[in-house]
Amino acid sequence: MFNAAQFPNFVKIAALATVGIVGFMQPAAAVCQLVAENAPFAPVRVKTALAPHEIQIRYIGHSTFEIETPQGVRVATDYNDSVRPAQPPTVATMNGAHSTHYSLMPDPEIKHVLPGWNKDGGPIDHDLIVKDLRVRNIQTNIRGWDGESRRLGNSIFVFEVADLCIAHLGHLHHRLTQEDLTRLGQIDIVFAAIDNSSTLRLESLIDVLSAISPAMVIPMHFHFHGALEAFMARATSEGYEIKMAKDPQLIISRQQLPIQKTAYIMMPGGS
Template identity: 70%
Template sequence: MASAVSERIGPYPSLRRLTQLAALLFAMVAALALAGPAYAVCQLIADAPYRSPAPGEARVWHAALGAGEVQIRYIGHSTFELETPQGVRIATDYNDSIRPFLPPTVATMNGAHSTHYAVSPDPGIEHLLYGWNPQGGPIDHDLTVQDVRIRNIQTNIRGWDGESRRLGNSIFIFEVADLCIAHLGHLHHRLTREDLTRLGQIDIVFAAIDNSSTLRLESLMHVLESIGPAMVIPMHFHFSGALQSFVGRATEAGYEIIQADTPKLIVTRAGLPMRKTVYIMMPGGA
């Protein structure tokens, strides 16, 4: 009688059947764990592998981005790391002193001075894109790597001697996840109508706001107004007072100012702000 009761009560499965199902589930989980690294099933987002875990802290690996997501991490100076849904990582204004922890898939560089290009780039970089032609003349990029298209528009710059260097800088445009992101590089002059036409509709702009070695503040505000992005992310604000001056002028121009808590942001088209916004991230290093 006892065995009959344990087999089934009404429509519910027996205890024996529940035990068998539990054993099968445990075996499946164990098989998955042996088949690949443990972090493959983690769905949390954390800073690893960019930093070492604190004492007693578990290492948590970054989960894959969603189909419409792009991650932006501010490394420092003019270097950002962009990560696409398919895992392509791009480092902007890649140089020898400020770099992401891991070698990027693609690195873009500009020729203003040594904090914007690398003499000794990591050999693991698959695509190294110069923003100027070391042999002189124009250089045009239009590269598609998995789910991102990267193109450039060249502009002129000034040397330390004050002389103009034709086509010494590139604005790099990244088209990914239904977003258009532009890195203005070491921009030294206002954009022409042709430049703006070639840029097209830009959603997010990385803009140098030093008010000294690149554009003066009023010229920069003119450029941003001409481009009309939903979001401006400042960079290159190493001069004392530069960030404060830019924030004051942007506030006058009607921008909402957001001070981020971390150097990392995940953006989507649906999540773009309705009101034009300055989003300030402090450099986070590697």
């Protein structure tokens, strides 16, 4: 269980019981109510610089992705002590399910550490702007190892940048309410745990994805044997096009979002 008293670096954690930090510079360039301008899906291989309308996504492993913005802001999702990007991110989001989703000793160079749960219980609300990125959260409930429900123990983090809206579902354990969906808004890309075991069961996950209706789903958390194959088969039956990535990184823009809803399968290994 998370214990902030164990590490003083968490003075950097954004507002454990209040609205999160707001950085300065300029507002993020995405509004989640925008609808994608569909075009043929053409994923781009990694390159040295991003255009103003592009983002780069790297799949580090487990539930950790690194998102890089045109202005060089880097986010690590479910930042933990086992699977990390090679360089400290600008922003680290974490969830409290278990130790592969949070860190007790985040790198002191991380400027913004955002836990998805309040160690004292109750709500925690983040709304952070750093240069061209906005990060906000929607809390959901979670199950403990004892099977008991832990209210507000998980957060869906939403990243708004370059006219794209990306949601990391975290360690989601239940279907979303209409209020949750309204707060999410229009989401273009979803990072979804597909283990079919410790998070949502596959049928419930498909229901959640149908309700969110993103253009792209990027699976994560598929460490259980057969989980990825089961998800691909079920997604295909729901009309998803399956795309297998050649690399653990992707450069994409709003104009490159697929016309047909797509499950984009990335193997861990980004850095």
